[in-house]
Amino acid sequence: MLAHQIHLISKSNPLKYLMKNPIPSSRMTRWILALSEFDIQVVSPTAKKSQALPELLAAFPTTGMNVKQSELPGELQEVASIEEPEWELMFDGAASAKGGGIGVVLTGLESQVLTKTCKLLYSCSNNEAEYEALIVGIEMAEKEDVKRLTIKGDSRLVIQQLKGEFAVKEPALVKYRTKAQQILRKFQAYRLEHVAHSQNRYAYALATLASKMDIQKDQQAIITVEARTSTTEGRSCEKEDDWIEDIKARLTGQQMTDYKIIRHFHIGEGVLYFKAPTGVLARCLSREEANCKIREVHEQICGVEGAPLARRLL
Numbered sequence: 001m002l003a004h005q006i007h008l009i010s011k012s013n014p015l016k017y018l019m020k021n022p023i024p025s026s027r028m029t030r031w032i033l034a035l036s037e038f039d040i041q042v043v044s045p046t047a048k049k050s051q052a053l054p055e056l057l058a059a060f061p062t063t064g065m066n067v068k069q070s071e072l073p074g075e076l077q078e079v080a081s082i083e084e085p086e087w088e089l090m091f092d093g094a095a096s097a098k099g100g101g102i103g104v105v106l107t108g109l110e111s112q113v114l115t116k117t118c119k120l121l122y123s124c125s126n127n128e129a130e131y132e133a134l135i136v137g138i139e140m141a142e143k144e145d146v147k148r149l150t151i152k153g154d155s156r157l158v159i160q161q162l163k164g165e166f167a168v169k170e171p172a173l174v175k176y177r178t179k180a181q182q183i184l185r186k187f188q189a190y191r192l193e194h195v196a197h198s199q200n201r202y203a204y205a206l207a208t209l210a211s212k213m214d215i216q217k218d219q220q221a222i223i224t225v226e227a228r229t230s231t232t233e234g235r236s237c238e239k240e241d242d243w244i245e246d247i248k249a250r251l252t253g254q255q256m257t258d259y260k261i262i263r264h265f266h267i268g269e270g271v272l273y274f275k276a277p278t279g280v281l282a283r284c285l286s287r288e289e290a291n292c293k294i295r296e297v298h299e300q301i302c303g304v305e306g307a308p309l310a311r312r313l314l
Contacts, residue, residue, distance in 0.1 A: 005039045084147035084188060085109055090195075091137045091153050092203035093129025094211040100124045101213075102133035103206025106140055116140060117206035119215045130155040131176035133207065138183045147188040152195045154204070159194045244272050244284050 090105040100120030107113050120132060134153065141149050153159055160166035161177055162184075168174050184190055197204065215221055249255045250262050266273045266281065273281040285293065 005041065086148040086150055087141060087144075087146045089137045089141055089149055089151045090200055090203045091130070091133040091151070092200055092207045093126065093131070093133040093155075094204070094207040095120075095124055095126045095129045096211040098214065099211060100126075100129040100132070101207045101210025102129060102136055103203040103208075103210065104133055104137040104140060105202045105206070106137060106144070108144070108146070114140065114144070115202075115206060117210045119210045119213060121215075121217060125172075127155070127157055127170070127173060128176065129207070129211075130158045131173065131180065133203070134158060135176070135180055135183065138180065138187075142183065142186060149187050149190045150193065151190060152193045152200065154195055154197045154200045156194050159192050162192055244286060247284075248272055 085108070088107045090107075091103070093100060093102045095101075099122065102118050102120065104116045105113065106115075116136060118132075118136060120129060124132070130153065134151070138149070138151070151159075157166060161168055161173070162180060168177055209223070213221060246255070247262060247265050248267060251265060251267055264275050265284075266275050268281070272284040274284055275281055
């Protein structure tokens with residue numbers, strides 16, 4: 001190092017002053033004597049403002065900049081992974097004096113629906129029937145080559161036992177849970193969800209139907225469900241739906257009428273309302289709207305969840 005010149009880059013002003021203007025004082029003198037044999041020059045660091053701008057642009061490229069991406073030799077190109085579609089399985093089991101029954105509804109791509117119902121030809125508990133329905137459902141999903149599955153059931157016991165949150169106290173259910181877990185391991189991903197009974201009516205109807213029927217071994221029963229309107233519906237029903245327009249015509253004076261008939265009705269923004277004695281206005285519904293409203297109300301548990309039945313109808 002004695003044969004070379006040393007550049008000391010430092011922002012420390014006291015050190016720079018010491019190297020250029022040595023003062024003989026105690027410890028400082030000894031340091032100067034120790035460094036005097038070296039050719040040391042103090043140099044101030046240069047500003048890096050010119051490099052800061054290119055580094056900023058490189059870190060945050062704008063949309064107008066064309067960044068050239070070159071492939072490195074031997075570099076493997078990233079392949080976008082295709083996520084498998086998720087199917088939905090609804091299951092339910094029922095036990096009765098005539099035996100048990102199970103119902104399974106498997107929904108897949110483009111609302112594809114696969115259903116299955118079976119009669120259990122042995123005496124079983126309701127929990128055993130629930131497990132049977134679950135096992136039949138996941139086996140059916142496995143045959144359809146399903147990779148991702150969402151399992152929904154209204155049996156909290158079965159769902160929580162499969163999650164490991166409930167202990168299996170009944171010896172008869174241990175084999176069921178073990179078999180179900182073995183099949184579930186074959187899927188890439190699965191989710192277990194507990195749903196209300198009102199959201200599992202399709203599977204419940206299939207399970208209840210199977211439990212009530214008398215079917216022997218190796219026997220099948222084909223049941224067809226069709227949508228049908230009432231055979232008594234005719235022109236009288238069509239006229240019944242026109243009662244709203246009839247009341248509107250009477251209120252607007254287009255038809256002669258008795259005041260006692262229309263005194264409790266009121267038209268607001270083209271909608272017909274019935275005014276109750278308490279002053280509350282209730283919107284008048286046609287026959288079709290009334291049937292639809294009743295179906296929506298009865299999908300909930302009346303008087304337990306949400307508002308009371310009478311308020312929901314209003």
